[in-house]
Amino acid sequence: MRQGVSKWSLERKRRTFCYLSLLPVFGIFTIIRIIPIARTFILSLTDASLISLKSNFIGFENYKNLITDDLFHQALVNTTLFAFSTVCLSVVLGLLLSLLMKRKTTLSPLYETIYFLPVITPMVPVAIIWKWIYDPSYGLINYMLSWFGVKPIGWLVYPNIALWAIVILSVWKVVGYNMMIFLVGLRNIPSMYYEAALIDGAIGANLFRYITLPLLKPILLFITVVTTINSYNVFTQVYVMTTGLQGAPGNTVRVLVYDIWENAFRYSRMGYASAEAVILFSIILLLTLVQFKIVKSES
C-alpha cells in the first residue's frame, strides 16, 4: 500500500517537472507562433492599421480589393515565375552536380566545401556582391559578355530582366544545399541495386531512370517542397538588389513578401497586408499538398 502511494507521488513529481519545463517554452510558442498565425486570418477580415487602434470587421472586402489590385497581380505573377524557375533550375542542377560528385575522390571534400559556401553566407552581402557584378557600367558580367561582343545589359534596371538576374543569384546560392542533400541520398543507395541491374544488362541512362530516380523520390520531394516554400517567401535579395536603385522606386521587382511588407509597414494597411499573407500561405500549402500527391500517385 505504502509502495503504491509513493509510486504515485513519484509519478506526480515527474509530471510536474514536465509541465513546469514546457510551460515557458509553450508560453513563447504561443506568443510568437500560435496567436500570430491565428490572428493573421482574423486581421485579414478587418481594416486594421498601425495608426488607429480601432479596427472594423469588413468581411471579405480586403480579398475583393486584392482581386483588382494591379500591384498585387504583378507580385503574384513575379513570385510564381521566380519560384518556378528557381525550383526547376536549382533542383536539376543540384541533382546533376550530385551525380557527378557521387564517387568519392580526393577532391570531394573540396568540392563539397566550395559548393556549400554560398549556402552558409548571409543573403545581404551576397546580394550586394551580385548587385555589383550586375552593374551595367562597371559590372563583371557585362565585361565578360563584352568578350563575345554582347553590348552592356542593364541587368537590374528593367524589372523583366532583373527578375531573371535575381533567379540566377538565388540558384547560385541554393544549389549547393540541394546538391548536398541529393548526395546524401545517392550515397545511401546500396550498391547491390546497381550490381543487380548491371547483371541484368542495364546501362547508364536506364540505371538512372529505373534505380536512382525512384529511390531518390522522397529526397526529391523534400528538396522541391523546401525550395518552393523558400522561393515563394523571397524578399531579402529583391529588397537589396532592386530598391533604392539610383533612388528610383519604379525599378522594384515586386514580389509577394515585398508587397506585404510595403502595405503593412509603409502604408500601414495591416488588414489588407494580412489578406495578402493569407493568400501567400494558401498558395504554399496548396503547392506542398500537390507535390506530395504527385509523388504518392507515381509510386
Next chain:
Amino acid sequence: MAEVIDRKNKITRILSHLFLMAGTITMVLPFFYMVGSSFKPPPEIIAWPPTFLPKNWTLDNYLTLAEKAPFVRFFFNSLFVSAVSTLFILFTSTLSGFVFSKYKFPGKNFLFIIILATAMVPFETYLIPLYIIVKDLRMINTYQGIILPYAVMSFGIFLMRQNISSVIPDELLDAGRIDGCSEWMLFRIVVIPLSASAIGALGILAFMQAWMAFIWPLILATSREMYTMEVGLAMFQQRFTIEYGGVLAGSTISIIPIIVVFLILRRSIIEGMTLTGLKG
C-alpha cells in the same frame, strides 16, 4: 573490350571533373571579386576593365568604414542578438527535448505536434500580427523584440529529442534517481554533459539563423543604433550607391567570421543543415 570501357570511364571522369571545376569557379568568383575589390582605392574599383586583384593595395575602405556608418555597433548588435538567441534556443531545446524523449504525460503528442506544425508555417505569413504583439509589449526597437521570435526553434527541440533518446539510456536516469537526484538535477548533471556534441551542433545552426535574419530586424529596428549587421549593410548600400569601397569592405567583414567558422566546423555544419531543411 575492357580497355575501351576503361578509356570511356576515364574520359567521363575527366569531363565531370572539368564541369565540377567550372562550377567551383562560379561559386568562388563573386567572393574573390568582393574581397579583392575591397582593398582597391575607389577609382580602381570602378575602373574598366574590372580586375580581381588591386594594383595598389589599400586598407582605406576598412579604416574609414566606422566613420561612414556605425558598423562597430551593427557588428556588436548582430553578435549580441545571435548569442542571446542561441543561448535561449539551446536551453529550451535541450530541456524540452529531454522531457519529450524520456517522460510520459497526458498531452505529450499533441504538444509535440504543435511544435512541428507551427514550424511549417512560413515566418513571413504571420509577421504582421507578430509585429502588433511585440508593439503591444513595447518591444519595438529593442533587443528583446528582435530576439523574441528567435528564442525557440522547433527543429532544435526535435533534434535534441532524437539525440537524448538515443544517447542517454533510461537505466542511467533511474540510477541517478535511486541516488536521490531530482529530475532537474538529472537534466543538469546527466543530460547536458552527455548531449554536449548535439548541443554544440545546434548552437552553430541557431547562431547562423539569427545572424542571417533580415526582414524581422529590418522591421523592428527603427533607429540606426539597433540595426544588425545585415540591416545596416542593406541600408548603407541603399544610401550610398556610389560608395562601393565601403559597401564591399562592410560586406567582407560580415562574411568573414561565418566563413572562418564554416571552414573549421565544415562537417558538422553541412550535416546539421542537410538534416534540418534549414536554409541560408
